[in-house]
Amino acid sequence: MPRMRVSSYARAMSGSPAANCPRSWKHVRTSSGAWPRSGCGHRWRWASRRRKRRRAPSASVPFVGFVSAPAEAPTLTGESIRGDQIDFAARVISNGQPHRALPLTISLCAAVAARIEGTVVASVLPPGTSREGRLRLGMPSGILTVEAAVARTPDGTWEARSGSFYRTARPLFSGEVHVPAM
Secondary structure, three states: OOOEEEOHHHHHOOOOHHHHOOOHHHOEEEOOOOOOOOOOOOHHHHHHHHHHHOOOOOOOOOOEEEEEOOOOEEOOOOOEEOHHHOOEEEEEEEOOEEOOOOOHHHHHHHHHHHOOOOOHHHHHOOOOOOOOOEEEEEEOOEEEEEEEEEEEOOOOOEEEEEEEEEOOOOOOOOOOOOOOOO
16 A cells, blocks of 8 residues: 655645645645645646756856966955966856856866866966965955865876865954944
8 A cells, every 4th residue: 555645835835725625634645656636726736846846957057267377466356466476367157247256166176177287277377386285366356275186096097185275264244233222
């Protein structure tokens, strides 16, 4: 005999035909996946809810990224980043708009790419940049320090061993509280 479970969604609906249906608590689904018949037209709501779960892929993926050699550039606050303060500059387009900061996953991937010989990111690093240690990425919201360790495997492929980033604490908000005098 198939198990039955009561839908909390059907019970929680208010102002809908299912909520006004005296049998709304009986909107159940069997373990075989079959929907019992109900006379209130609630069945189409479940079908539309299931369709919503199967969304189209996001327009923001994949990100489009750009890297360049260190150069002076302004930040979003109007301050200037000098070329000698960064190892390379990076920008990302997300949803057709320039991203205000580099997402951390992209920053870590860029750091790994900077450590692999022959990649585009490695080619924009200034001469004499250490093959190990921290890298400073210039981005629209400032400078992000990242680190990556890669190694060549015996079969000649590259392997990312670790990646990390360094952030400083920053205030998230500030405000005032007005308390009436007693």
